[in-house]
Amino acid sequence: MTFELRFDTFTETQSNMERSRFSALLFVLLLIVGSDLSAQKRTKKEIIDSLFRAEGAAKEDTNKVLIYEKLCWELKNTGRYSEAVVYGLKGVALAEKLKFNQGLAASCNSLGVAFYRKASFDSAEMYLQRAVEINKQIGDTSDMAMNMNNLGLVKRDQGDYPMALEYMFESLRLKEALNDTDGVASAYGNIGIVYNGLDQPDTSLLYFEKALKLSQLIGNERDIAFSYNNMGAIYHKQKKYDLALSSFQKALEIKLRLNEKRGIAGSRANIGAVYQELGQFDKAIPEFDSALVILTASGDRDGIASCNNLKGLALFKAGRTDEAFECFTMAYDLAVQIGSTPEVKTACEGLAMVYEKRKDWANAYKYYKQFAELNDSLRSDEKTRQALTAKLRYDYEKREALAKAEEMAREQLREEESRRQQLYVWFASGAVLLVLLLALFIYRGYRTKKKANEELDDKNRKIENAYQIIEHKNKEITDSINYAKRIQSAILPEAELISKHLPESFVYYMPKDIVAGDFYYFEEGQSGSVFIGAADCTGHGVPGAFMSLICARELHLANNMTGSPAKMLTLVNRAVRDTLRQNHLEGGRDGMDIALLRISGTQVVYSGANRPLWRFSASGDFEEIKPTKHGIGGYTEEDVKFEEHTVECISGDMIYIFSDGYADQFGGDKGKKLTTKRFRELLTGIAGLGCEEQKRQLTSYLNEWKGMTEQVDDLLVIGIRIQ
Secondary structure, three states: OOOOOHHHOOOOHHHOOOOOOOOOOOOOOOOOOOOOHHHHOOOHHHHHHHHHHHHHHOOOOHHHHHHHHHHHHHHHHOOOHHHHHHHHHHHHHHHHHHOOHHHHHHHHHHHHHHHHHOOOHHHHHHHHHHHHHHHHHHOOHHHHHHHHHHHHHHHHHOOOHHHHHHHHHHHHHHHHHOOOHHHHHHHHHHHHHHHHHOOOHHHHHHHHHHHHHHHHHHOOHHHHHHHHHHHHHHHHHOOOHHHHHHHHHHHHHHHHHHOOHHHHHHHHHHHHHHHHHOOOHHHHHHHHHHHHHHHHHHOOHHHHHHHHHHHHHHHHHOOOHHHHHHHHHHHHHHHHHHOOHHHHHHHHHHHHHHHHHOOOHHHHHHHHHHHHHHHHHHHHHHHHHHHHHHHHHHHHHHHHHHHHHHHHHHHHHHHHHHHHHHHHHHHHHOOOOOHHHHHHHHHHHHHHHHHHHHHHHHHHHHHHHHHHHHHHHHHHHHHHHHHHHHHHHOOOOOHHHHHHHOOOEEEEEEOOOOOOOEEEEEEEOHHHOEEEEEEEEOOOHHHHHHHHHHHHHHHHHHHHHOOOHHHHHHHHHHHHHHHOOOOOOOOOOOEEEEEEEEEEOOEEEEEEEEOOEEEEOOOOOEEEEOOEOOOEEOOOOOOOOOOOEEEEOOOOOEEEEEOOOOOOOEEOOOOEEOHHHHHHHHHHHHOOOOHHHHHHHHHHHHHHHHOOOOOOOOEEEEEEEOO
């Protein structure tokens, strides 16, 4: 097993997302392990608390824009990415309202950086591009160079290294024109990192050395330390551990002299990582302990989780399994709290190793499974797209190969028939005079036919081999799509969890294909409430599965921000539009219809996007609560507000939410749709039965209705009896 060692991979210039120098309220955070000058006097928590107090007292003017922007930046620095995005959006909205272009550019930059840290790269790029355009209009070349640098970092993390270099070199050109020596040194460092991503370590080192020489020339000790750190990271990657250790120690000496606490923590963690690779665990572990003391004091939760993972690995390799278990557990719990997927993944791998060594196979499997799912989720969408493309290419190549082989066989037969006819003509016209010649031609015909048969046999063997290859490829493609189903299944809540909170309920779910566009959503809320939804994404199969992954994730994020179903749908609509770039001309109609409920006792709060809520009272009365006539994403505007309805039920009432798949199924004697009317009549007749019997009746009725007709869409029906 391998770990992602966060502290030894360009922790400084790599994370150098630059910030606007526009307001006196804004401080420059150069590097993730660099020091914030004001933070030497006040902790991050104190700074954020003071900003919240200022925000509460501020008027709706330009100063409030700056407070929102600063909150976005500071919350991002402490790993509170979702909150950072909320305040960044507030800053952008208020700046637009006030037509405050400088504040709008600064807010767009900080919001773009927050989206970057949240790994929402499309949104990050959109806001950073907007900051570039505004700074270009107002002639702020310095901030435009900063925005270009940040865009380069976004493209680098997306793996688009050529585009990253284009942005980085443009930022370098602007900084050189401004005679911004510090900025030029920083640009050299970032360019070095991109070349490392292109697997060109020698070129990467060249740019780090340029940054070092320039920083030494102007006496900027902080940037000198940054360059030593990045050079050490390259040496570490090349397994030149002596050079790596020397570089990290030089960086540490400078940071100790400058008393940069967080920088000291980063360098000690880097040095510990080198000792760990050398197997010198008695030296590595104290370095990690020193780093953890500083990170804990500064409240850097992301750094604490990462350092605990590194320390846990060193302890595990040193044979101190119980202590390693404590470190991995602390890293896991903290990473889950702050939503740091890379650290959760690393901690899961560590816990799996510990449980495996303890021969606790159940827990080892549990954590390794979670590690594998997190590791694969980053590439799942791309794998599914590749699988679909490969299947289409396979279908085409199979048809072409078979058609070509059949045509070759027919041509061979035509040629053979032509030869035989020629022989018959010669025989009829010169039977007497050409007996010897006829014998010669017969012999020649025999040899030709034998050769033709041999060639035909060879072609048949090639066709058979090609068919075997095609069958193998088909199996690989099917296996890939089945694997995509496993990934999609991970977003669906477990049946036991739903039964625990809603004991009288059922979920009838039947995808049309291996993967589906319909999905059901469930999460616990506050004060004993629960959220449950029936969602129908555009399309089915692989395209629908893409949308279900996006929408399920955004529902989870929206739930963390609000307890209102209507507000959740508004947030999800905005997020889906951003993710699919539907605010641009190339955006499509892809989106989602959904009925979303919050259930607390006998009270049901409902909001729907094109999907209704049906209620059958205990006395047999029927009520339909209609949805908002807008879907999520697609052609729906960003600022659409979804209606919210509070339904006071009584014990014994039966409520249903569903997609359109059941009512749209073709079948019956005339091959027509089942229709919403028949679906309602069916529910009217079974609403008084137990939930498991209702599910059985729904299954039986649909199977009888469609008969031999193919299922036309994904099916999803959720029924809940109010207790």
